[in-house]
Amino acid sequence: MVLEGNPEVGAPRTSDLQHPGNKGSCVLSSPGEDAQPGEEPIKYGELIVLGCCEEGGEETEAQRGEVTGPRAHSCYNGCLASGDKGRRRSRLALSRRPHANGVKPDVMHHISTPLVSKALSNRGQHSISYTLSRSHSVIVEYTHDSDTDMFQIGRSTENMIDFVVTDTSPGGGATEGPSAQSTISRYACRILCNRRPPYTARIYAAGFDASSNIFLGERAAKWRTPDGLMDGLTTNGVLVMHPAGGFSEDSAPGVWREISVCGNVYTLRDSRSAQQRGKLVENESNVLQDGSLIDLCGATLLWRTPAGLLRAPTLKQLEAQRQEANAARPQCPVGLSTLAFPSPARGRTAPDKQQPWVYVRCGHVHGYHGWGCRRERGPQERECPLCRLVGPYVPLWLGQEAGLCLDPGPPSHAFAPCGHVCSEKTARYWAQTPLPHGTHAFHAACPFCGAWLTGEHGCVRLIFQGPLD
Secondary structure, three states: OEEEOOOOOOOOOHHHOOOHHHHOOOOOOOOOOOOOOOOOOOEEEEEEEOOOEEEOOOOOOHHHOOOOOOOOEEEOOOOOOOOOEOOEOOEEEEEOOOOOOEEEEEEEEEEOHHHHHHHOOOOOOOEEEEEOOOOOEEEEEEEEEOOEEEEEEEOOOOOOOOEEOOOEEOOOEEOOOOOOOOOOOOOOEEEEEEOOOOOOEEEEEOOOOOOOEEEEOOOOOEEEOOOOOEEEOOOOOEEEEOOEOOOOOOOEOOOEEEEOOOOOEEOOOOOOOOOOOOOEOOOOOOEOOOOOEEEOOOOEEEEEOHHHHHHOOOHHHHHHHHHHHHHOOOEOOOOOOEOOOOOHHHOOOOOOOOOOEEEOOOOEEEOOOOOOEOHHHOOOEEEOOOOOOEEEEEEOEEOOOHHHOOOOOOOOEEEOOOOEEEOHHHHHHHHOOEEEEOOOEEEEEOOOOOOEOOOOOOEEEOEOEOOOO
């Protein structure tokens, strides 16, 4: 066994620390070490899952007629379809822990591959194992870092995972249950947050398992860096995109990059699981910014900073906008019935009788009706009675996850073809943002339900008719 580095480390081993998950729950919003009783915990940021939605819902009486409308999305934008429970939820705040549990690289060992399991017998010792061949492996030991807090994300429900995520289908739906084949790694990634200002958050590919180890097998992409250290990529990779101009009214989509196990930034591989890594991007870092997107090959997360969330609309503001829109008494231009957005407290079961519906090609808003169907074009294709354009005809739903909104602007635009409503700047930003799908494809999608966007712009300006009186 060849030893590189300094084995005499003064800091305590991570085995001397107790991970909050070891008691069956993770402490993600706990006061810091210097916090006083009743004092607000120091929040590093929040992770929000894009497209938390489930298909379903009962059909309305109007939909049971000869010409039926599309089934309702039982969309839980702002909440998982099965409800937010414990570590499996649609959003999660990361706050300073009572005691630091971060780790940092310490000592590197070169050993014979058959002896790896024996070398990693210490469950309390965090380490990363790089299998170079059947006879040669490199193990990098990690030591306690009193300056950082570590949070782990993945599909596994084991206690060391702080945020459990499941696949979100491209049509808008959460894939759950043991029968569903997931492409998300059980230990997908880890985020290390500095416990002192400015509370920088950095993301790394792969998370430590129940034995506090990360294994990169012989087929995994790995290499020795110019400074003699080791690095590698996970099977399906962890991709990150930082928005240009921050997450604000002036934002524009950035460029997708891949993050390595050691937190270095690379261009994308030819395909998601290719063994050949991309090129090192030296002028970019793994520091998460407000609006950074994290793709885990099956689910995409949005990172919001505390400062960024202060600029986002509140739930009270969204409710005030809903009431203001309803107070304008928009009418169906054909049936002349008054339309109204339903209260979020009612839940997503099926469209209400006063629910606004929209022709997504032109943006004309109507009440539900059963005419204008063009069966030769598809079951959901309707002809707008005002402009004669033919296209999908869907109910409108106000987006309820405020953290996905760039600004507190009025709900003036809807995503096509799902019908989720938000401000113009929010709609245009997400319609221009390609989200990873499969091994090398990218599609713009509704951030509230995950449905792939269609049409020239992916969204449409809503055209309401006011009351005749």
